[in-house]
Amino acid sequence: xxxxxxxxxxxxxxxxxxxxxxxxxxxxxxxxxxxxxxxxxxxxxxxxxxxxxxxxxxxxxxxxxxxxxxxxxxxxxxxxxxxxxxxxxxxxxxxxxxxxxxxxxxxxxxxxxxxxxxxxxxxxxxxxxxxxxxxxxxxxxxxxxxxxxxxxxxxxxxxxxxxxxxxxxxxxxxxxxxxxxxxxxxxxxxxxxxxxxxxxxxxxxxxxxxxxxxxxxxxxxxxxxxxxxxxxxxxxxxxxxxxxxxxxxxxxxxxxxxxxxxxxxxxxxxxxxxxxxxxxxxxxxxxxxxxxxxxxxxxxxxxxxxxxxxxxxxxxxxxxxxxxxxxxxxxxxxxxxxxxxxxxxxxxxx
Numbered sequence: 001x002x003x004x005x006x007x008x009x010x011x012x013x014x015x016x017x018x019x020x021x022x023x024x025x026x027x028x029x030x031x032x033x034x035x036x037x038x039x040x041x042x043x044x045x046x047x048x049x050x051x052x053x054x055x056x057x058x059x060x061x062x063x064x065x066x067x068x069x070x071x072x073x074x075x076x077x078x079x080x081x082x083x084x085x086x087x088x089x090x091x092x093x094x095x096x097x098x099x100x101x102x103x104x105x106x107x108x109x110x111x112x113x114x115x116x117x118x119x120x121x122x123x124x125x126x127x128x129x130x131x132x133x134x135x136x137x138x139x140x141x142x143x144x145x146x147x148x149x150x151x152x153x154x155x156x157x158x159x160x161x162x163x164x165x166x167x168x169x170x171x172x173x174x175x176x177x178x179x180x181x182x183x184x185x186x187x188x189x190x191x192x193x194x195x196x197x198x199x200x201x202x203x204x205x206x207x208x209x210x211x212x213x214x215x216x217x218x219x220x221x222x223x224x225x226x227x228x229x230x231x232x233x234x235x236x237x238x239x240x241x242x243x244x245x246x247x248x249x250x251x252x253x254x255x256x257x258x259x260x261x262x263x264x265x266x267x268x269x270x271x272x273x274x275x276x277x278x279x280x281x282x283x284x285x286x287x288x289x290x291x292x293x294x295x296x297x298x299x300x301x302x303x304x305x306x307x308x309x310x311x312x313x314x315x316x317x318x319x320x321x322x323x324x325x326x327x328x329x330x331x332x333x334x335x336x337x338x339x340x341x342x343x344x345x346x347x348x349x350x
Contacts, residue, residue, distance in 0.1 A: 017043065019047045022049070029112065032287060044070050046073050103134065114185050115185070148193055150283035151273065172242065190254060195236050211345065215244075222238050
């Protein structure tokens with residue numbers, strides 16, 4: 001059944017969601033985002049792809065997750081005009097198109113990471129400013145800050161002050177420089193949730209262990225500038241360890257000032273964090289927690305009461321003065337830091 005036009009509210013008052021790029025090709029998260037959107041009280045009403053045929057495939061993939069087939073749309077523009085929130089889960093090369101569609105339609109947008117490709121940073125910053133000027137909610141799919149409440153339960157005080165060092169290990173499906181493009185937003189968003197990053201400062205001491213396009217392992221290091229008053233260090237040392245892997249679930253971990261927390265995936269995709277001394281704490285799916293936050297900020301009265309993970313609403317409330325890692329100002333700072341890291345790396349080698 002076709003959903004009512006956007007000018008007419010849904011019978012239950014739910015937020016209409018449209019997905020751009022809803023298939024599972026290239027390990028896309030579209031179907032999972034659809035499932036979490038429905039769980040958060042929103043309603044997925046449409047899907048768009050590169051063409052109508054791709055949209056039909058995406059609608060089939062989404063139907064398998066939510067038990068209902070959304071409408072297929074021929075373009076992001078036509079889909080955006082029919083929804084309240086546009087989720088851009090397409091490959092990064094199509095993110096600008098999806099963001100522009102949401103902006104032109106005057107609707108909120110949740111965009112997959114990386115927000116834009118490295119060569120599109122200037123356009124990305126223009127779009128962030130345009131969303132802010134229009135008063136439209138804008139989010140990037142950076143879910144790792146939502147593990148911090150679990151970190152705090154395992155290690156009380158671990159997130160209470162700005163750390164000196166942050167490390168993270170991820171296993172993306174791509175190799176070479178694509179590993180960094182796929183993973184960098186995650187560690188940057190964690191850094192923003194833990195320390196007051198200077199939005200006007202320079203990323204320094206950027207280096208990687210293997211700059212080849214054929215690399216299957218890489219170790220990226222850099223330093224982020226902190227705002228004055230953040231302590232004697234004034235810079236945050238960041239390390240990102242990457243290993244290419246195809247199989248799922250993929251290992252992942254973070255370490256704050258050397259204290260490491262490994263993510264564990266159990267039956268039914270249940271998740272937990274484990275410390276080096278084998279203490280373990282269950283945690284809600286960070287992607288689901290992010291989607292609940294997006295829903296709450298789009299229409300607070302609709303989604304917040306349904307949130308089964310209320311402690312995640314305060315994922316960064318432990319300390320004032322930090323960038324909200326999924327807010328517009330954080331996206332702006334993250335775009336600049338992302339570009340700074342890549343500029344420091346230089347060209348990828350054959």
